Amino acid sequence: MSKKYTLRNVKLDDLILDNNNPRFAELYTGSKKESDIIEYLLFSEAAKEIAEAISTAGEFYVDRPLWVFEEKGKYIVKDGNRRCSAVKALQVPNKYELDVARWNV
Secondary structure, eight states: OOOOOOOOOOOGGGEEOOTTOTTTTTTOOSOSOHHHHHHHHHHHSSHHHHHHHHHHHTSOOTTSOOEEEEETTEEEEEEOHHHHHHHHHHHSTTTTTOOSOOOOO
């Protein structure tokens, strides 16, 4: 059986949140802007709690990788949108009114 996936590290800026994700797409009525999707995930889909947990632990656990599809040099997040949005929000916690210390990814 051949391996159908590759584990690799990619830049946070190269990860694109999937606004068509079936987990929340039917409920999300905002724009396609990343900041709007992040805000929705933080406050409507419990990504804020994930951000707080990541900030408290001081790391993003490698045993919980994001599943992505590469498209034109970027990576569409198919599984892990809440975790990805939490980490992106932690880069600018004041923008999203997070009560956590800035965490460097």
